Amino acid sequence: MRNPMDILTPDAALVLADRYWRIHGDICALPSYADQNFRIRTEHGEYVLKVAHPSWSRLDLDLENQAMMTLAEREPALQWPRVQLAVDGEHLLTLPIAGQPCQVRVLSFVPGTTYADAIGAVPKTQRAALHESLGSAVGRLTRGLQDFHHPAADRQHDWNLLRLPTLCGEIAHIEDAGLRAIVQTHAETFCARLPQWGAQLPITVLHNDANDLNVIVADDGDGQRVRAVIDFGDMCTSFRLADLAIACTYAMQHEADPVACARTIVRGYLAQCPLLRIELEQLHAFILARLCHSVLMATRAHREEPDNPFILVSQQGVRALLRELAEVNHDAIVGPFLEPSHD
Numbered sequence: 001m002r003n004p005m006d007i008l009t010p011d012a013a014l015v016l017a018d019r020y021w022r023i024h025g026d027i028c029a030l031p032s033y034a035d036q037n038f039r040i041r042t043e044h045g046e047y048v049l050k051v052a053h054p055s056w057s058r059l060d061l062d063l064e065n066q067a068m069m070t071l072a073e074r075e076p077a078l079q080w081p082r083v084q085l086a087v088d089g090e091h092l093l094t095l096p097i098a099g100q101p102c103q104v105r106v107l108s109f110v111p112g113t114t115y116a117d118a119i120g121a122v123p124k125t126q127r128a129a130l131h132e133s134l135g136s137a138v139g140r141l142t143r144g145l146q147d148f149h150h151p152a153a154d155r156q157h158d159w160n161l162l163r164l165p166t167l168c169g170e171i172a173h174i175e176d177a178g179l180r181a182i183v184q185t186h187a188e189t190f191c192a193r194l195p196q197w198g199a200q201l202p203i204t205v206l207h208n209d210a211n212d213l214n215v216i217v218a219d220d221g222d223g224q225r226v227r228a229v230i231d232f233g234d235m236c237t238s239f240r241l242a243d244l245a246i247a248c249t250y251a252m253q254h255e256a257d258p259v260a261c262a263r264t265i266v267r268g269y270l271a272q273c274p275l276l277r278i279e280l281e282q283l284h285a286f287i288l289a290r291l292c293h294s295v296l297m298a299t300r301a302h303r304e305e306p307d308n309p310f311i312l313v314s315q316q317g318v319r320a321l322l323r324e325l326a327e328v329n330h331d332a333i334v335g336p337f338l339e340p341s342h343d
Contacts, residue, residue, distance in 0.1 A: 007098040008051055013038040017049050020086045020093055021106050039109055046109035047084060051102050058092065061103050063152035064232040065091050067145060067205070068107070075144035078137055079216075079228040082108035110228045116212035118224055119254045126223040128264050131251060133217075133225040135268025138210050138247045141229055142240060143273045145205050153205045157236040158297065160208065161289055165191045167296040174299055179319060182326045187292040190285055200278055202240040209234035210247040212254070241279045244269050245286035248333075249294075252287075253317035258324065262287070262333045270337060280337055284330040291322040 010027045017023040017040055025042035027049075034053040039046060052061055069091070071080045083091045084106040094101045115134070122130055156163065168187055174180035207229060214231040217224045248265050252258035266283070269275075295318060302311045331338070 008036055010038055013049050013051070014040065016095060016104060017047070017106065020088075020095070020104075021047075021049075021084055022087060023047055023049075023084070023106065046111070048081070048107050048109050049104065050107065051097065051104050054100070054102070056103065057152070058094070058103055059152040060155070060233075061092055061105065063150045063235055065105065066150055067148060067207075067232055067235060070148055071141070071144040075140045078140055078226075079108075079110050081110055081228070081230055084108065110216050110230055112216040112218035112227045114213050115215040115217055115226070115251070116254075118217045119212070119251075122224050127255070127261070129222070130217065130224050130226070131261050131264040132268035134215060134247055134251055135244075135265035135270075136272050137215070137226040137229055137268075138243055138265075139269040139272030141207055141210070142204070142243055142269075145207070148205050150205065153235060153237045155236060157208070157234060159234050159293070160236045160238050161190075161242050161286070161293060162194065162238050164289060164293055164296075165194070167293065167300065170296040170299045170303075173303055174295065176319075179295070179323070182322060183292045183295055186285070186288040186326065187296070190289040190292070193285075197239065197282065201282070202276070202279070203237060204240045206236060206238050206240070206243050207232060207234070208236050208238065208242065208246065210243055210250070212250040215247075239286070241275065241282060241286050242290075244275075245283060245290050248283070249287050249290045249321070252325075253321050258321060259328060259332050263336065266334060266337060277338065280334045281331075283334050284325070284328070284332070287333075288322065288325055291318055291325070294318045295322065 010029055014024065014027045023040055023042060025040050027038050027040045030037040030039050030048065036051040038049045040049060065083045068080050069083050072082055085091055086093055092103060092105050095104045164187060168191060171180060171184050171187065174183060209231060210229050214229060215226055216228045216230060218227045248262040251265060252261050255261040295315065298311050298315045305311065
């Protein structure tokens with residue numbers, strides 16, 4: 001199958017936007033890992049036209065769109081990417097591009113800066129407010145997807161923590177002996193407890209990727225605050241707790257005191273979405289598991305592409321945080337929230 005991702009020109013993309021969505025303005029290409037994306041500036045707002053890579057099924061993209069539409073309706077306080085309906089009322093079109101059918105959709109563009117790019121300029125005195133707003137946003141995300149169902153959400157996804165057991169074979173390939181021992185201890189402990197947790201912890205549809213590149217922040221007049229969470233491509237069905245753990249995992253890597261950072265994120269989250277006491281008690285284990293998951297995914301990728309230096313360089317923050325948290329008491333983050341009970 002021919003890959004159309006480098007074939008559609010901005011002018012041709014604008015023709016599609018005008019013909020099917022009545023959107024016309026200034027257009028430019030946006031960087032994308034797999035899809036082809038175009039930003040369109042109009043008098044009425046800014047939009048992103050997205051041409052999906054052929055590897056994405058229509059059902060996968062429908063899952064993303066349905067989730068974003070649900071969140072826009074249930075949690076309008078945040079600026080989720082808004083799905084734009086085409087002139088025929090559909091939210092996802094199959095259009096011929098470069099001689100093959102492609103899935104095309106248009107979302108609103110969310111203005112702001114990624115958390116990763118913004119955090120370095122946020123004064124230490126203002127970071128707690130940013131952390132709390134991150135927790136609040138992810139809490140709204142969890143709350144907004146409560147009782148959300150879609151057949152594609154049950155797909156097998158590499159980044160689903162429920163699939164951590166499938167990566168444990170990579171432990172032996174971690175070159176650093178000290179790190180290998182930490183990952184082995186915490187990944188295997190987590191995997192051993194999965195059957196028990198599967199019966200005790202709520203399972204739901206997750207965003208599953210509230211990392212520092214998918215969180216958008218902007219100045220609300222009092223400093224930087226989280227405006228939106230974007231990129232729904234990693235959605236899956238897993239433990240409700242995982243979205244909070246993932247958000248903590250990435251934000252903590254930017255801080256000298258990661259425990260205090262996570263504690264503030266949890267406070268913001270619980271104000272929007274209370275958790276069971278048993279969930280809170282496992283947060284530390286879930287953060288460690290996500291860090292182990294990242295190490296193991298990178299280890300596998302490095303074995304497959306040993307000449308790609310970026311794979312392990314991007315792991316520096318992950319591995320440093322894993323080493324630090326492995327020495328921290330498991331109640332250090334959630335202790336203040338265990339009394340009174342949040343059951």
